[in-house]
Amino acid sequence: MSPRRTETGGCIDRLRTIRFTFDGAPYTGHIGDTLASALLANGVTLFGRSFKYHRPRGLLAAGVEEPNALVTVLRGEVREPNIPATMVEIYDGLVAVSQNRTPSLTWDIGAINQLGGKILSAGFYYKTFMGPVFGPLKGTRFWMFCEHFIRRAAGLGKAGTAPDPARYERMNAFCDVLVVGSGPAGLMAAKAAADQGARVILADLEAHFGGSANWSGETIDGMPAVDWAQRMAAQLAGNDNVRLLPRTTVWGYYDGNTLAALERVTDHKEVAAKGEPRQRYWAIRAGTVVLATGSFERPLVFPDNDRPGVMLAHAAERYVNEYGVLPGQRVALFTNNDSAYRSAVALKEAGAAVVAIIDVRSDVTNEMRRLASDAEAELLAGHAVVATEGGKALTGLKVQRFDAMSGSLSGDERSIHADSLLMSGGWSPTIHLASQAGAKAEWDPARQAFLPPKPTQRWIGAGAFTGSFSTAEAIAEGRAAGLQAAGGTASSGPLPVVEAAPGDSDPAPVFEIRAKGKSFVDFQHDVTAEDVRLAHREGFVSVEHLKRYTTLGMATDQGKNSNVPGLAIMAEALGKPIPEVGTTRFRPPYTAVSIGSLAAERFGDLKPERLTPMHDWHIANGARMYSAGLWYRPMIYGLPGETVEQAYVREARATRDSAGIVDVSTLGKIAVQGPDAAEFLDRVYTNMFSTLAVGKARYGLMLREDGLAFDDGTTWRLGEQEFLMTTTTANAGKVMQHLEYFLDVIWPELKVTVTSVTDEWAGAAIGGPNARAILAACVTGTAVDNATLPFMGIVHGRIAGVPVMICRLSFSGEMAFEVYSGAGYGTRVWEALIEAGKPFGLVTYGLEALGTMRIEKGHVTGAEIDGRTTARDLHLDWMLSKKKPFIGSAMMDREGLIAPDRLELVGLIALDNRALNGGGHIVEELDEANPHDSLGHITACCYSPALGKYIALALVKGGKARHGTRAFVSDPLRNRFGPVEIVSSHFYDPDGSRMHG
Amino acid sequence: MLITCPYCGPRDVIEFTYQGDGNRERPQPASQDLDAWNAYVYDRLNPAGDHNEIWQHSGGCRAHLRVVRNTITHEILSTAFARGGHKAEGRS
Incomplete structure (x- = not known):
């Protein structure tokens, strides 16, 4: 038997031994033990080093409020720091280590900070890290160097760097009554509400329901309170309308009676069962919440009250009664209220010697005097503890006469030999959740505590939470709260009878x-x-x-x-x-709360992915994929041994030489239909669409209300009242929302519906000098010659028997076509096009080559339409109709948006023939040591096979006027400096002869 | 926070997208009154209390709602389709 383990008593299973390690040393405990109780039973009293002074610290509490005994639990490579040892249930193989000590808990070099106590006072960090305001060290890097070590000296546990392999999940739950806390009040509330037929959730952060009943030593309905609580919990478990959530901390109370809870599903297990997550995040919507969250005992503040061996009185009672562990052999108590007397009796009954009860009050009731004599303790009324003695463990204390009214000490100090000092400074209701819910706490002078006020949301308090600290009150209030929460009427049945030690907790x-x-x-x-x-x-x-x-x-x-x-x-x-x-x-x-539980399924395998209809084909044909938002798109179709640059250069060159094909299914597609569809598009786009003929497409530009550019794309007129709008991939959702907003809120009189059809169509863009010949080889039902399918024309036909819609438009600058088919036939059409292209050397190309060709053409994308540029900045002012108002037309000509020094789109050619980087700055004069005066920045860059040079698009101040001039790229982050020539953004085929054919 | 969509019933706020202050009035499309445009585009009421707001049920029926919400308590005082009275004019 361990040195401090009692022979009998407690809720632990003495027949089952559990092995674990703490700071590398092996220990044993029993089922039902926490790390705190098991170590205490093994005689461990030193649990940690304090944050700033590295003072030795032991257990102060037995529950969630433990401030000293923080440990790091290791599972494989994963470390979870700063868990109170009181909240770690032991399991076979548990590995826990102490924190904030070097090299060991017993010999901690940081303890030298205790000598510097005067310097490390309040505001230390503010005062220190501002650095010297005068003298030789003012504003020096030396000070920043020192800060690193000062910061390291203070602290808690270290977070790990290994990825967390655990799985987390999120659950939504709905109930009529959520009961938080499963002490006598919570159990009664849950029972009363369940008996009314309400759907009840009972949550408790501890492993076992019962709260204070598990260690109070009281009797309820003639049986030990712990048995009564177990019976109540068992009854509740048998109800279909009750969900029990042990090890579940309700940590957030939000509006609409929504509460957040964290269930530690497998943290107490050596191995999780199949399918079990590590933790589960519960979002609970409750009709009514019963707050039965109990209270915390307060420490008393006196010199060296942090020495290991000084503990809260109820915590000691809990270690004795719940875990069968004696915190000490010679125990003294120090209190300002009656509740500690009960603790004294409990310790005495468990076999400790209670040497003294030191009470700040000179006036102690006869009942308490009787309890003191039951504990065979000397009662020192009107006294206070003024010092504690010992090193890393308490050996004694000093007391003096104390006047509670004036706070003054008098008389001689007297030494008392003790290895444990239990203190009680009164009780504070655990009002955290009520406070979160918006209620303002009110000070109660009798209780000397902040009590919960009137609810602002639908909650009812019960038990110690309301300041009713006795179990009898808790039981009565709990039942009343449960009934009220379930909308029931007063129950006539008798309340459970409580036998408890006398005493008034008012301090x-x-x-x-x-x-x-x-x-x-x-x-x-x-x-x-x-x-x-x-x-x-x-x-x-x-x-x-x-x-x-x-x-x-x-x-x-x-x-x-x-x-x-x-x-x-x-x-x-x-x-x-x-x-x-x-x-x-x-x-x-x-x-x-673990970040993992908040992320839950929105992480890793369960993050949604959007795949184009041809996705599997891309993978099977060697594409390296790229994630773009939720989409996955081919980046390159690399050949063995090829670099990314070699691959895209080959793909782009082959397209310009013969033909290339790219998957464009990700483009946003919106069906705009209705009698007013054309009028609506005229209002949405800067240019005219009502004049567009059926069977033709037009490039369109949208502005935001503030006059800045928003999105671009082609829109196809499929019928008098039917358009197919395309958007950029990234903005598909935003454009849809934009259109819906205007139709619903601003112009409800327009008879138009918009429908997202992005996922209904598969799209392939085929371009290059041989693109038309390839189409001619596989399209049936329509001609594709210049007369039938002119630039921006649309035809309907079939490929491989599949109906397709073909529009002749070009992003690559080549003679190009977009072929759309139903998404389910996408791969069939794609494969047919590839087959038809074989004699022509058709290549598949990815986003890199697509980007390269668009940069060569000077086409803009989201990198240039970045929310700060106007149509004029991008040289798209030719698209701004003067014949009609459109969204943004009133605001686009504001002074700041037409200023001559705005950033304008230009092209850049690297004169040192080295690659440029997106985000690099453009400067007139190169100053590598002190980069300054940026003229603008690079938005997109590539090696251009058409020009044989490294080129880029950039936004540069007064850009057009600088064409033909020289500047420099200045990119200190990547150490890339060098000369560039500013040119027109239309690098390649500026008159468009290739795409017009 | 629960918002009661007239189509879909009470739904969690995560299904909705905030679409701004519902007190703004868009000038006539051809208006050149820059002050009015400026007020529409940039000015927002920011009351501590009841606020008239536009929300879209983006994770549901996608209708825009006019919601009166107390910005202090998050209490929803009323919800209605933003199209509201326009319905008769537009869709009769």
């Missing part, structure tokens, strides 16, 4: 014992009472500023222990009552 208003030494308020962030006072002296009066300056309550525990003591000390410094100082509002999440 004396004592938060701090002011004596010499470091008195910790926020254990996790190492904020002392003196830091709070320092902040006040330095002029911080608002609680929000206090929080930020001292970082009180800003650690991973979000001040679960420290908020109220910190406020109380601030209030005293300000000379104001606590309610006037106010409190900060809690925000989600209640506890740390």
